[in-house]
Amino acid sequence: MTSTTQYRLNKYISDTGFCSRRQADKFIEQGVVTVNGQLATVGLKVTINDQVQVDGKPLKEKPARVYLAYHKPVGITCTTERHIKGNIIDAIGYSERIFPIGRLDKPSEGLIFLTNDGDIVNKVLRAGNAHEKEYTVSVNKPISSHFIAKMSSGVPILDTVTLPCKVSQISKNTFKIILTQGLNRQIxxxxxxxxxxxxxxxxxxxxxxxxxxxRAGQWRLLDKYEMAHMEQLIEHSAKTATVDNTLARHHDEE
Structure with missing residues (x-):
């Protein structure tokens, strides 16, 4: 990193752990971000020599990168908006600013990652990267072989057809499904x-x-072996979309 290297302002803010790139753009649009005393605009590029402030406060030095695994309980909302009751940030109570990678619907539970590393978000979320997500799902009536076959081969929703996926029956009303995409409320x-x-x-x-x-409500830091494996898995992942667009399109069901 040199003093003349330029970074998009939203990435620069995100890399300090202050917020996600998407939220950084919101702050910029709201007129609360300044660069060298001047109001910033979305898409502006800065260097490490520029003085960036949010709400009149300078950004802190970039913290160590943090990666959490959290068992989101039913009823918790995957948002960083602190005014929303039951938001995931208050539920975890971590000492540093973090944000979720993807989401789980409020009525759903299970594993979700949180981080202060904006660069990893695209690589984990982009459906084209074929990163697997596995679920157990219970439904309101007995499962048929037709149901398993159709779920596996693809279902027309949201003006598209879902990608083929792995589905297997666990019990009369419960099945396991492994997805590589995350359309809104897909399952x-x-x-x-x-x-x-x-x-x-x-x-x-x-x-x-x-x-x-x-257990539901518990979290832990990913260990060095999990992070090393993750870095291998995402090493060649596409990063053509911005974090903001990715978060808007890939809701990580569910």
Whole structure:
């Protein structure tokens, strides 16, 4: 890193751990970000020599990168908006500013990552990178072989057809599904199209990281082996979209 290297302002802010790139753009649009005393604009590029302030306060030095695995309980909302009751940030109570990678719907539970590293978000979320997410799902009536076959082969929702995925029956009303995409409320919409209602949805794995013994409401730091494996998995992941666009398109069901 040199003093003349330029960075998009939203990335520069995100890299300090202050917020995500998407939230940084919101702050810029709201007129609360200045660069060298002048109001900033979205897309502005800065160097490490520029003085960036948010709400009149200078950004802190970039902190060490943090990666958490959290067992989100039912009822917690995956938002960094602190005014929303039951938001994931207050639920975890971590000492540094972090944000979730993707989301789980409020009625869903299970594994979700949180971090202060904006660069990793695209690589984990982009559907084209084929990173697996595994769920156990219970529905309101007995599962048929037709249901398993259709869920596996693809279901028309949201003006598209879902990608083929791995689906297997666990019990009369419960199945396991492994996705490599994350359309908005994907599993619920797929089941609904086939005449079923999801009554319980739990994410038990993201890539190589499993929920395992984490109880609802508990979190832990990813260990060095998990991070090393993750870096291998995402090493060649596409990063053509911005974090902001990725977060808008990939909702990480569920």
């Amino acid at each position: 619920r919409r797929m089941a609904e199209y086939l005449g079923y209602e999801v009554v319980k949805l739990k994410r038990i794995r993201i890539m190589h990281v499993r929920l395992a013994e984490l």
